[in-house]
Amino acid sequence: MSAAPWGPGHPDAAPCRGCAVGRDEFTPEPLTRLAAITVDLDDTLFAQADWLTGAWRTVASAARKSLGVQEQPLYEALVREAALGTDRGGIIDRALAAIGSTAPSAPLVEAFRSYRPASLLPYPSVTAALTAARRSGVPLAVVTDGHSPQQRQKLAALGLAELFDAVVVSDELGGREHRKPSAAPFLEAARLLGVRPGTIVHVGDRPEKDIAGARAAGLLGAVRVRTGEYGAVPCGGSALGCCADAASALIRLVCAWESGERCGS
Numbered sequence: 001m002s003a004a005p006w007g008p009g010h011p012d013a014a015p016c017r018g019c020a021v022g023r024d025e026f027t028p029e030p031l032t033r034l035a036a037i038t039v040d041l042d043d044t045l046f047a048q049a050d051w052l053t054g055a056w057r058t059v060a061s062a063a064r065k066s067l068g069v070q071e072q073p074l075y076e077a078l079v080r081e082a083a084l085g086t087d088r089g090g091i092i093d094r095a096l097a098a099i100g101s102t103a104p105s106a107p108l109v110e111a112f113r114s115y116r117p118a119s120l121l122p123y124p125s126v127t128a129a130l131t132a133a134r135r136s137g138v139p140l141a142v143v144t145d146g147h148s149p150q151q152r153q154k155l156a157a158l159g160l161a162e163l164f165d166a167v168v169v170s171d172e173l174g175g176r177e178h179r180k181p182s183a184a185p186f187l188e189a190a191r192l193l194g195v196r197p198g199t200i201v202h203v204g205d206r207p208e209k210d211i212a213g214a215r216a217a218g219l220l221g222a223v224r225v226r227t228g229e230y231g232a233v234p235c236g237g238s239a240l241g242c243c244a245d246a247a248s249a250l251i252r253l254v255c256a257w258e259s260g261e262r263c264g265s
Contacts, residue, residue: 031256033220035195037133038168038186040204041144041151043228044246046122046158052082055115059092062111067103074099086229113147120157123227125247130163133250138257141166141189143202145179145209148172166192180209186217201240203249206230223249 042048060075077095081088092105092112133140141164144151148169155161170178170185178184190197202222204210207230214222221240225248226232235242243249 031201031220031253033199034138034201034253034257035199036139036141036190036193036201037250037253038141038143038189038200038202038219039130039164039246039250040202040206040210041142041154042146043205043230044203044210044225045126045142045160046120046154048086048228051117051120051154052086053079054117055112056082058115059108059111063101063103063108066107067101069096069101069103070099074101113150115150116153117157119159120154122158122160123245123247125245126250127160127163129247129250129254130160133254134163136254136258138254139166139193139195140164141168141193143168143170143180143185143189143204143213145170145185168192180204180206181213181216183213183217186213186219190217201253203243203246203253207233207235223253225249 039045042051056075056078059078060069060071063069063074064071074095077098078091081091081094081098092108096103096105096108130140142155144167146169148171151169152161152167155164155167161167166189168185168189170176170180170182173184173188180186186200186202187197190200193200197218198220200214200219202210202214202219203225204214204222205225205228207224211222211224223240224235224242225244225246226235226242227245241249241252243252
């Protein structure tokens with residue numbers, strides 16, 4: 001392995017605020033088994049809320065142009081409905097109903113799926129941390145759920161696509177049933193990276209998807225990050241560690257990769 005941009009004595013390798021990498025509850029073996037890292041996309045590498053703001057603007061604009069629906073009331077209704085939880089289906093239908101519109105939702109769903117921002121901003125230090133991880137030689141993959149063309153375009157808009165050795169969009173594996181916490185996308189990432197699942201650590205924001213999915217796939221572990229829509233959800237005891245953000249988690253893991261020791265313990 002090449003020399004890391006930081007070592008155990010480097011200031012950036014010191015335990016981060018809000019980051020604790022404790023006992024590995026997936027396996028009793030230490031992180032010397034770490035051979036690859038997988039990372040979630042939405043609300044882990046960037047704020048999904050920023051993307052949604054543009055998507056809802058696009059939907060509301062399309063509704064005005066093609067269906068004669070008032071744009072601003074619909075936009076505000078979309079934001080309100082999304083704030084109740086983006087996992088709930090039918091956000092567009094409920095927003096239309098909330099403003100008393102009987103317009104069909106199908107063309108607006110298509111407008112949503114067609115939204116492609118030219119650029120997106122990663123969370124602070126994410127690009128630097130991924131670049132350093134790439135330089136260290138640790139294999140990296142994205143494991144994400146969602147509409148495949150959209151998820152891949154998000155990664156390109158973030159300017160991060162070339163930093164990963166593989167990208168797994170769970171829907172490409174046969175549909176929504178393969179979304180996290182299914183083991184399938186994690187196992188596909190292991191196959192693409194050419195490593196055993198039990199040597200991968202996953203970084204993600206959602207305990208019931210990222211942490212549970214990593215466990216189902218038999219990964220070495222998972223690090224929970226407290227960013228995005230679900231940042232306030234308690235970490236619980238099923239994660240290898242809990243970090244303030246993805247950059248902090250990646251720093252810890254690359255340090256472990258380079259030193260063969262637990263970093264931040």
